[in-house]
Amino acid sequence: xxxxxxxxxxxxxxxxxxxxxxxxxxxxxxxxxxxxxxxxxxxxxxxxxxxxxxxxxxxxxxxxxxxxxxxxxxxxxxxxxxxxxxxxxxxxxxxxxxxxxxxxxxxxxxxxxxxxxxxxxxxxxxxxxxxxxxxxxxxxxxxxxxxxxxxxxxxxxxxxxxxxxxxxxxxxxxxxxxxxxxxxxxxxxxxxxxxxxxxxxxxxxxxxxxxxxxxxxxxxxxxxxxxxxxxxxxxxxxxxxxxxxxxxxxxxxxxxxxxxxxxxxxxxxxxxxxxxxxxxxxxxxxxxxxxxxxxxxxxxxxxxxxxxxxxxxxxx
Numbered sequence: 001x002x003x004x005x006x007x008x009x010x011x012x013x014x015x016x017x018x019x020x021x022x023x024x025x026x027x028x029x030x031x032x033x034x035x036x037x038x039x040x041x042x043x044x045x046x047x048x049x050x051x052x053x054x055x056x057x058x059x060x061x062x063x064x065x066x067x068x069x070x071x072x073x074x075x076x077x078x079x080x081x082x083x084x085x086x087x088x089x090x091x092x093x094x095x096x097x098x099x100x101x102x103x104x105x106x107x108x109x110x111x112x113x114x115x116x117x118x119x120x121x122x123x124x125x126x127x128x129x130x131x132x133x134x135x136x137x138x139x140x141x142x143x144x145x146x147x148x149x150x151x152x153x154x155x156x157x158x159x160x161x162x163x164x165x166x167x168x169x170x171x172x173x174x175x176x177x178x179x180x181x182x183x184x185x186x187x188x189x190x191x192x193x194x195x196x197x198x199x200x201x202x203x204x205x206x207x208x209x210x211x212x213x214x215x216x217x218x219x220x221x222x223x224x225x226x227x228x229x230x231x232x233x234x235x236x237x238x239x240x241x242x243x244x245x246x247x248x249x250x251x252x253x254x255x256x257x258x259x260x261x262x263x264x265x266x267x268x269x270x271x272x273x274x275x276x277x278x279x280x281x282x283x284x285x286x287x288x289x290x291x292x293x294x295x296x297x298x299x300x301x302x303x304x305x306x307x308x309x310x311x312x313x314x315x316x
Contacts, residue, residue, distance in 0.1 A: 001024075001152040005184070007199065007244060009177075009244065016135075016136060027180040027187060030187040030191045037192060040222065041222070042222035042283040044283075046285070046286045047073050047303050048074050048286065049062065049063070050290055053082065053083040059093065060092070065297065065300040065304050067097065068308070071099065072101050075090075075100055077132075079107065079138065080137070086104060087121055089102060090121050090126050094125070101128045102129050104156060105133070106149050107133075107147050107148060108147070122164070128195070131156040131160055133153040153170075154188055158192050166194045167192050167193050167194055169188045169193040169195070169197070170197050170198070170199060171199070172198075173201055174244050182213035195221055195222050196223045196224065198226055198286075204279065211223055211281040223283060226285070227269050227276065228247055228288055228289055229287050229303055229306055230247075230265055230289055232265075236252050236255075266305050270310060273310045
């Protein structure tokens with residue numbers, strides 16, 4: 001990584017990949033080519049897409065469940081759960097009428113393969129790709145597999161922008177150095193980012209403060225804020241499983257101890273979405289997480305209901 005710090009810095013400032021402090025105490029300014037990207041419209045509802053790996057039928061079935069409730073689906077890439085190659089996943093989703101945002105990670109692909117995937121997605125007519133450095137693979141997950149990291153997120157953004165694609169980028173407002181996170185997003189904009197997807201935080205006011213600081217530093221691209229969707233202890237724990245991410249524990253306790261945790265979880269997500277969308281500069285929400293420990297189909301149904309309610313409120 002050249003343009004650190006990454007979003008996985010632990011709350012105490014320690015590196016998520018090795019022993020010791022983060023190697024980037026301050027944000028590294030972007031020094032490559034700068035791109036002035038054309039304005040783009042953010043989706044009101046961007047929904048995390050999770051399905052059974054390497055199962056074409058489940059791709060189609062899950063996409064059908066989310067149809068109408070999501071303006072676009074965000075296809076993640078996980079260090080411990082490989083799935084179809086990005087270009088193939090993009091084609092499968094397009095064939096069933098979904099609007100996919102494919103995540104490209106630098107962890108398992110060198111620069112040549114990243115360019116191949118970008119060209120392949122472009123040839124399918126896909127415009128938007130989420131460019132991430134990628135979480136490091138756990139030491140106990142496929143120890144026989146090397147990790148590449150030819151590029152980091154900002155350099156992948158620059159590559160995508162140079163090909164004319166819409167590059168979306170993540171940012172973690174609560175990861176150290178917290179004061180530098182708005183500026184880091186501005187540096188990604190200079191590298192060619194057209195959209196930002198923020199990781200979830202415990203309280204909406206933290207997003208309001210982050211957006212205000214970022215706008216003051218020169219950010220002009222649309223922001224999508226994350227809504228944590230969970231209905232049981234497992235799906236809540238997954239959302240707190242990465243460094244820098246935390247939920248509002250009072251809300252978690254209320255959901256998990258409700259007479260109907262699914263109804264309570266849906267209501268909590270809609271309430272959070274309402275608060276986030278009221279923030280000046282937040283143009284959409286990302287329904288984030290598995291939503292349920294009962295499988296991807298149940299999770300998709302829950303996120304679909306959250307998405308429908310958000311869209312109904314927006315219309316009214």
